[in-house]
Amino acid sequence: MTPLLRFYSVQDAYGEFSNFAPYPVFLDKKRWPTSEHYFQAQKFLDPKVQERVRCASTPLLAARLGRDRRQKLRADWESVKVSVMRRAVEAKFRQHDDLAKLLLSTADAPLIEHTDTDSFWGDGGDGSGKNMLGRILMDVRTILQTERRP
Template sequence: MTPPSPDTIYFYAQTDPYAEFSNFAPYGVCFEDIWWPTVEHYFQAMKFHDAAYRTRIRRCQKPKDAKALGMTRKIPLRADWEEVKDDIMYAAVLCKFRTHGAPRQLLLGTGDAPLVENAPMDAYWGCGPDGLGLNKLGRILMRVRGELAEDAAALNR
């Protein structure tokens, strides 16, 4: 793997710079006329077809509680979860940054810098314990950043 660029931006904890990039950040999203307190709430709920369980996740006071409910296997995951989870994450992240101006400007302000979720225990969405993870969330953020930049350029034409 190529070593990280010196301009790489790492994000993870709510106390870190760029905490707005975290799915736990307090920026809600709306899908099908339902307001979700954070991207994390929405993403965790979409793992399940059970409407009552989705509502239970949506009503959690904290994103960490929504995540804990989403990690249960007492309620069956939707059968297509592995096929749709990246698209669901992308849609939620795009919605967040299109809805909220402050994090959108912060994201656009990163220019072309690589973005890495510095998640020590998650080698799928983040860089994992060894820094060699897939960094899917960072890649989604870079894709969203590109789309937002194109939107801004189109408005200025």
């Protein structure tokens, strides 16, 4: 059985898989400092709020701005958040060949965002979470594997 590959902190092994990792993405005709900046900004329809998130000095600040409920969330957020995350993650790994190689090097290992602070995107710390970020990474890996086969 293939061992689980857990990631979370940018400083740890496979920290590049974190949305906080410093790899800019180009989406919607703009440069986003991290996939976290892009994801958090998409929670809002107001271009000024999106731009404030995009220009946040760190991904942690972008995340805080994205969680600020004084700003009006887009009405369809719950139904589109997974597709928004998938778009950000796929762009990150397509736009950075070193990241694509790293992701492909994991072969068929289960990828787990290991954190007790998130049971939707992560594993909830005890494996009971949905691990949606890990699932998206594995989906992107499968796409890249298929595209790169001779």
